[in-house]
Amino acid sequence: xxxxxxxxxxxxxxxxxxxxxxxxxxxxxxxxxxxxxxxxxxxxxxxxxxxxxxxxxxxxxxxxxxxxxxxxxxxxxxxxxxxxxxxxxxxxxxxxxxxxxxxxxxxxxxxxxxxxxxxxxxxxxxxxxxxxxxxxxxxxxxxxxxxxxxxxxxxxxxxxxxxxxxxxxxxxxxxxxxxxxxxxxxxxxxxxxxxxxxxxxxxxxxxxxxxxxxxxxxxxxxxxxxxxxxxxxxxxxxxxxxxxxxxxxxxxxxxxxxxxxxxxxxxxxxxxxxxxxxxxxxxxxxxxxxxxxxxxxxxxxxxxxxxxxxxxxxxxxxx
Numbered sequence: 595x596x597x598x599x600x601x602x603x604x605x606x607x608x609x610x611x612x613x614x615x616x617x618x619x620x621x622x623x624x625x626x627x628x629x630x631x632x633x634x635x636x637x638x639x640x641x642x643x644x645x646x647x648x649x650x651x652x653x654x655x656x657x658x659x660x661x662x663x664x665x666x667x668x669x670x671x672x673x674x675x676x677x678x679x680x681x682x683x684x685x686x687x688x689x690x691x692x693x694x695x696x697x698x699x700x701x702x703x704x705x706x707x708x709x710x711x712x713x714x715x716x717x718x719x720x721x722x723x724x725x726x727x728x729x730x731x732x733x734x735x736x737x738x739x740x741x742x743x744x745x746x747x748x749x750x751x752x753x754x755x756x757x758x759x760x761x762x763x764x765x766x767x768x769x770x771x772x773x774x775x776x777x778x779x780x781x782x783x784x785x786x787x788x789x790x791x792x793x794x795x796x797x798x799x800x801x802x803x804x805x806x807x808x809x810x811x812x813x814x815x816x817x818x819x820x821x822x823x824x825x826x827x828x829x830x831x832x833x834x835x836x837x838x839x840x841x842x843x844x845x846x847x848x849x850x851x852x853x854x855x856x857x858x859x860x861x862x863x864x865x866x867x868x869x870x871x872x873x874x875x876x877x878x879x880x881x882x883x884x885x886x887x888x889x890x891x892x893x894x895x896x897x898x899x900x901x902x903x904x905x906x907x908x909x910x911x912x913x
Contacts, residue, residue, distance in 0.1 A: 609669040612898025617743030622655035653706040672901020674719035678761040690744035719896030721748030728887040733848040742854030745787040789833040835869020843875035
């Protein structure tokens with residue numbers, strides 16, 4: 595695969611639409627050439643209606659953004675997805691929104707919109723945005739983590755996000771750490787995603803106790819002293835430390851930036867970081883483990899920038 599060269603975002607006069615297609619929400623943004631936000635929209639992901647419903651929702655949101663522009667204003671489109679495209683077939687693979695798997699999302703969107711569309715992994719979009727204008731600014735090698743409905747990662751190095759020959763760089767969520775663990779949709783057992791994503795913790799709690807609780811509720815009850823929830827929450831923090839400690843031992847990044855809904859859990863940055871230090875292969879771990887600065891919209895900015903320039907953007911984004 596030919597590397598994508600770095601770019602200078604300050605020299606492009608096109609508008610850009612970014613779409614962040616997540617497991618629970620779809621967000622759209624329209625950026626002016628100077629990256630001023632001109633339009634934003636967010637809707638729940640139609641998770642139960644299948645691929646065609648999601649395709650239609652994404653196309654409609656792009657349309658809502660583009661209709662704000664004049665007929666002669668050029669506009670690019672970038673879409674971040676919880677998976678990747680097979681470089682030979684163009685079909686979605688490795689998506690935790692499993693209804694996307696096996697479908698030619700890029701091709702279908704381009705036909706519906708009658709314009710080119712760039713599609714990239716959502717964790718890559720998040721990592722790019724945070725390294726250009728968020729918590730990862732100024733670090734040479736950054737591992738970006740999304741912990742939400744699923745668990746993914748991206749690697750930023752030498753001014754660009756690495757994709758890799760198989761388009762799986764940073765796919766930390768599907769490293770199997772427990773061969774006796776829960777089955778993962780990817781076909782393996784005990785993947786990182788089954789341990790430290792919201793859905794992974796919820797499913798584990800349901801299997802173990804026969805009780806259906808959301809991750810938010812588990813955390814709330816754990817903080818209030820509920821013994822079952824405290825046990826589940828402590829195991830989550832320990833699994834976080836073990837998984838991230840192992841990753842740091844392998845990659846030794848200059849910084850780690852956390853994103854996704856679970857990155858808002860305060861205990862991750864205290865107890866969780868202590869557990870990382872416990873499991874990492876160094877007795878004086880100094881790797882900064884940082885909360886994102888762009889919130890849950892980091893991915894949509896990254897998608898817009900990748901749509902406009904590809905993944906090798908160097909210039910600073912919005913403050």
